[in-house]
Amino acid sequence: MYKDLNTSLRTLMTPGPVEAEPRVLRAMCTPILGQFDPEFTAIMNETMAMIRAVFQTENHWAFPIDGTSRAGIEAVLGSIIEPGDKVLVPIYGRFGQLLTEIAERYGANVSNIETVWGQVFSPQTVIEEIKKAKPKIVAMVHGETSTGCMQPLREIGEACRELNILFVVDAVATIGGTAVKVDEWKIDAAIGGTQKCLSVPAGMAPITFNSRVEALLLERKKIERGLAEPNQCQDNQPRIIRSNYFDLSQLMDYWSPARLNHHTEATSMLYALREGLRIVLEEGLEQRFNRHALHEQALMQGLLAMGLKIYGNQEYKLPVVTSVLIPEGIDGEAVRTMLLGDFGIEIASSFGPLKGKIWRIGTMGYSCRKKNILHVLGALESVLIRHGAQINIGRAVQAALDIYDHHKRN
Amino acid sequence: MYKDLNTSLRTLMTPGPVEAEPRVLRAMCTPILGQFDPEFTAIMNETMAMIRAVFQTENHWAFPIDGTSRAGIEAVLGSIIEPGDKVLVPIYGRFGQLLTEIAERYGANVSNIETVWGQVFSPQTVIEEIKKAKPKIVAMVHGETSTGCMQPLREIGEACRELNILFVVDAVATIGGTAVKVDEWKIDAAIGGTQKCLSVPAGMAPITFNSRVEALLLERKKIERGLAEPNQCQDNQPRIIRSNYFDLSQLMDYWSPARLNHHTEATSMLYALREGLRIVLEEGLEQRFNRHALHEQALMQGLLAMGLKIYGNQEYKLPVVTSVLIPEGIDGEAVRTMLLGDFGIEIASSFGPLKGKIWRIGTMGYSCRKKNILHVLGALESVLIRHGAQINIGRAVQAALDIYDHHKRN
Structure with a gap:
């Protein structure tokens, strides 16, 4: 009567829960x-x-x-x-x-x-x-x-x-x-x-x-x-x-x-x-924090290159969550639904005064890796194009790749 | 520095946690x-x-x-x-x-x-x-x-x-x-x-x-x-x-x-x-309750055949836990320690006024199966012999097998 548990494999880019x-x-x-x-x-x-x-x-x-x-x-x-x-x-x-x-x-x-x-x-x-x-x-x-x-x-x-x-x-x-x-x-x-x-x-x-x-x-x-x-x-x-x-x-x-x-x-x-x-502890605390910072940078530069705006005082930015202003005229929930339904990616909305104003993208733990950053940037660009948003096309993933290349060289 | 999780496989016959x-x-x-x-x-x-x-x-x-x-x-x-x-x-x-x-x-x-x-x-x-x-x-x-x-x-x-x-x-x-x-x-x-x-x-x-x-x-x-x-x-x-x-x-x-x-x-x-x-739900509630009752019977008859006494009013016995009086002169904790250390079986002690007076043996869920009942009866007999307890030797497992045979015929 009840079937075997059979779930889709998601890319979880929310501020939690993230991929275990x-x-x-x-x-x-x-x-x-x-x-x-x-x-x-x-x-x-x-x-x-x-x-x-x-x-x-x-x-x-x-x-x-x-x-x-x-x-x-x-x-x-x-x-x-x-x-x-x-x-x-x-x-x-x-x-x-x-x-x-x-x-x-x-x-x-x-x-x-x-x-x-x-x-x-x-x-x-x-x-x-x-x-x-x-x-x-x-x-x-x-x-x-x-x-x-x-x-x-x-x-x-x-x-x-x-x-x-x-x-x-x-x-x-x-x-x-x-x-x-x-x-x-x-x-x-x-x-x-x-x-x-x-x-x-x-x-x-x-x-x-x-x-x-x-x-x-x-x-x-x-x-x-x-x-x-x-x-x-x-x-x-x-x-x-x-x-x-x-x-x-x-x-x-x-x-x-x-x-x-x-x-x-x-x-x-x-x-x-x-x-x-x-x-x-095997990864090491410092190395782990640096890894989180690197992927956060790649994500941020990708979002900025797309023409999106980061929300909040960036001097005190939480390095594991990036808040993005939803572009004027875009239905934030429709974008999230398409990201999940078509790309298998979950990003988050927010609460209270920020409901409908920002998306929140997590870069946390195992979810915080190159594959996921590139996937979410590419998918978000495609979904925003589909929703008629005025964004810079073809730049987001490149900007992120630049960060990774720069990191590799240093 | 910390090793891979590498635990012993236990036979858990306590009133919980039991084997998942x-x-x-x-x-x-x-x-x-x-x-x-x-x-x-x-x-x-x-x-x-x-x-x-x-x-x-x-x-x-x-x-x-x-x-x-x-x-x-x-x-x-x-x-x-x-x-x-x-x-x-x-x-x-x-x-x-x-x-x-x-x-x-x-x-x-x-x-x-x-x-x-x-x-x-x-x-x-x-x-x-x-x-x-x-x-x-x-x-x-x-x-x-x-x-x-x-x-x-x-x-x-x-x-x-x-x-x-x-x-x-x-x-x-x-x-x-x-x-x-x-x-x-x-x-x-x-x-x-x-x-x-x-x-x-x-x-x-x-x-x-x-x-x-x-x-x-x-x-x-x-x-x-x-x-x-x-x-x-x-x-x-x-x-x-x-x-x-x-x-x-x-x-x-x-x-x-x-x-x-x-x-x-x-x-x-x-x-x-x-x-x-x-x-x-796949097993069915009635079938599941009957299974628990069967193994409880096999355990009880085994313990009684060994000459041990069940504690408490048996008219209102909890069918998934059997309380056994620790025989006079036997150190209940030493028996439990040997059961765990040598046989990999865990049974429980009790609390408050019953501490040191009874053992509690669970017959719950996945732990409640023939293999475990026979294993715990045989092991308990061996450990009690080792501790010099006056018990009937060689009868406990036979009594349990009799219950299972009788059940199979009916």
């Missing part, structure tokens, strides 16, 4: 191990070490949350926010809205500053607001996929540390594609995504946090009913973390030698994440 | 589709239909939560519980404790009745308590893997419906292994697990709920910041669901033609779940 690494897909075929099998706990420990490496941190705590990226964000914010806590979220796109939404749901008293979409904040503006608002937590997005901009974080992190404020960073879009220097930038907790620059399927969110966050979590800790020894009963923990599934203090016990039962770790997804991280 | 179906593992190798690709949304819709079928329900709402089983429980309880709500949780093992824990964290005023572990409740006892406590919600575990008992639910469901109380059932351990009749038993919301009788890796939790639950969710609905149209702003939704990730009212928009962006659906896990459900 073939080695990652194969790793998922590995048969299941029990969750407390020493072979499996060894894989858990290896994965922790690899997460530390990609976040460039010495933090002990680094493990995945078993859920998609926003599960990681909710685990971090929900475990550190107590009702009434002051949280500052500077917003420069949709995912700042999401940080605000999650923080508010956990009872935070959230204040925002906003800048126009397509821009980022000068660190000084944020720091001034921090000094004024005196929040317990500052939460920011590193790479805003909704606009294609990337916020410099180092000075904000330093200011937070100096003022003893927790600095939480959503690095979902950037981890594995461009530098996320958790320790150097004095980030207290960071959340990554799998289905973007790590090229692992959606369904896990690697996070890391330091001893400042750990200390707070330990104050709020309560061992689960049915697991606590009689002398550990803490039914009156007044500062209890609201979510059980996202309770980082319980997850620390699960991801430590105590191996206190919480959920059943998502076996196949952990195999996938381990393989994805292994590929990142 | 080979077809499910292969389905996960399928390349990624974009989350709004029509091919992918068709897979989402098919999966909804298959979830309905295994829950034996006509409910429209049936979809997976992207997290492990307790994520499904938290999504349901967290979306319907408002602070101060009265919730009754009858406890007959560890997972009743978990329902209590989660409900309390979401602000419920939880009352419990408890029965000794190894027993279930007479429906009348629960119904009397319901009439006394007058809760908004009754939450119960269908199959308690911690003890190996299964609670009859029909009469409790009927009483709840009559009294206009919501009846929430944790069917994590039973779905796909024994009947879970959501509509017939008047269950308002049910949660299943993947890594048990469905033989899909951990990481998703199929749920279903009816229009009574839907009506409540719609009252609490708030569209996410950054997605709401200006005329939809509901910043003052006073009854807002506390979790964003687990907000079923938002997930309804994601799993409906509106396809309002929430998380990025866990692509490969959805492929896995679809294939796992397809296998269940």
Whole structure:
């Protein structure tokens, strides 16, 4: 009655999900191990070490949350926010809205500053607001996929540390594609995504946090009913973390030698994440970031040569997402539909004020390769011609090839 | 630096995670589709239909939560519980404790009745308590893997419906292994697990709920910041669901033609779940339940022939988990360690008052097959002899073979 799964092979040039690494897909075929099998706990420990490496941190705590990226964000914010806590979220796109939404749901008293979409904040503006608002937590997005901009974080992190404020960073879009220097930038907790620059399927969110966050979590800790020894009963923990599934203090016990039962770790997804991280570390962080930058350049030069305009402040461009203004008079959704239907290529639209105004093209992870860049440029040109757009014909792919030739010579 | 994933092939006879179906593992190798690709949304819709079928329900709402089983429980309880709500949780093992824990964290005023572990409740006892406590919600575990008992639910469901109380059932351990009749038993919301009788890796939790639950969710609905149209702003939704990730009212928009962006659906896990459900439906629910019962019988008769004792009230035995009393003087953990180390077989210990007292042997999904039953009985006998246990030698496997022979003749 239901047929065999039989999907088309797509070229995924959105800001996620992107094409998974073939080695990652194969790793998922590995048969299941029990969750407390020493072979499996060894894989858990290896994965922790690899997460530390990609976040460039010495933090002990680094493990995945078993859920998609926003599960990681909710685990971090929900475990550190107590009702009434002051949280500052500077917003420069949709995912700042999401940080605000999650923080508010956990009872935070959230204040925002906003800048126009397509821009980022000068660190000084944020720091001034921090000094004024005196929040317990500052939460920011590193790479805003909704606009294609990337916020410099180092000075904000330093200011937070100096003022003893927790600095939480959503690095979902950037981890594995461009530098996320958790320790150097004095980030207290960071959340990554799998289905973007790590090229692992959606369904896990690697996070890391330091001893400042750990200390707070330990104050709020309560061992689960049915697991606590009689002398550990803490039914009156007044500062209890609201979510059980996202309770980082319980997850620390699960991801430590105590191996206190919480959920059943998502076996196949952990195999996938381990393989994805292994590929990142084999390639090398610097080489990987350079590869992402190279293909981004080829794509940008191709789009510009076609006569299209890049959206947003390019000084702070997110190197793994390129936002393109949809030419006047062109139906952006019709173009996307034809790209998918005829060329098997997916690019993205955007949200809120940018809906119908820009396309977003990802250059992330395994999707970020020469074959795909040339394919998307050629196809977009053909589709735009078909839609009667006034563009320069025959130049886009050449401009990209020029970038690759230049790179090869240097 | 990190080696290729290279795991031992285990025989998993725990109450989960169990061996994944080979077809499910292969389905996960399928390349990624974009989350709004029509091919992918068709897979989402098919999966909804298959979830309905295994829950034996006509409910429209049936979809997976992207997290492990307790994520499904938290999504349901967290979306319907408002602070101060009265919730009754009858406890007959560890997972009743978990329902209590989660409900309390979401602000419920939880009352419990408890029965000794190894027993279930007479429906009348629960119904009397319901009439006394007058809760908004009754939450119960269908199959308690911690003890190996299964609670009859029909009469409790009927009483709840009559009294206009919501009846929430944790069917994590039973779905796909024994009947879970959501509509017939008047269950308002049910949660299943993947890594048990469905033989899909951990990481998703199929749920279903009816229009009574839907009506409540719609009252609490708030569209996410950054997605709401200006005329939809509901910043003052006073009854807002506390979790964003687990907000079923938002997930309804994601799993409906509106396809309002929430998380990025866990692509490969959805492929896995679809294939796992397809296998269940191809086998046929009745045939599948009969298969589980047959292998359970073979295992039980083997254990009894060995001279071991089954724990708990066998009239209400969970057909997919068999709890065995650890013989006097035997170190249960040493036996488990030798089973894993020498025979590659994993069986489980238990929690709380049963820690060190029983082993739990699962007969779930793909793990539930003749080869595995005979292997575990033979291995357990050998290990117990090695540990000096007084058991009947040479009888266990024969007793199991007798069951299979008898079945073949009939």
